[in-house]
Amino acid sequence: MQILQFLWNSYVFFSVMFTTLILINAVKGVRNGMKKIKEEKAIDTALVKLVYIEHVGDRLMAFDAVTKSFIAQALDNDALWAEAQARFPNYKLIQTELDKAQ
Numbered sequence: 001m002q003i004l005q006f007l008w009n010s011y012v013f014f015s016v017m018f019t020t021l022i023l024i025n026a027v028k029g030v031r032n033g034m035k036k037i038k039e040e041k042a043i044d045t046a047l048v049k050l051v052y053i054e055h056v057g058d059r060l061m062a063f064d065a066v067t068k069s070f071i072a073q074a075l076d077n078d079a080l081w082a083e084a085q086a087r088f089p090n091y092k093l094i095q096t097e098l099d100k101a102q
Contacts, residue, residue: 049091051084053077065096 050065060080062071072087074080084093 047091049088049093050096051093052096053080 049071051062051071052065054061054063056073059073059075060077061073062080062084063069064071072080072083074083081093
């Protein structure tokens, strides 16, 4: 009888230990996944685009200060920034002078 009790206690002990280890690894996996998502969000929010604005006739034109590529054009400043933000929704747009960007 004592042998059966010992075997039962051993079975319960190892079952609880393995279940605990499985749960610990599952929690670690979930935490790592959440950490990875937070890092990806941090990278997405770190995207910055330097923009310089030129007056061409009666229009304002926004250009990328680094690549000199066209971004947007509009009649007034508010519409220009709205259009530029619509074109690059994940970027933080910062106005700069052309000579500072080079």
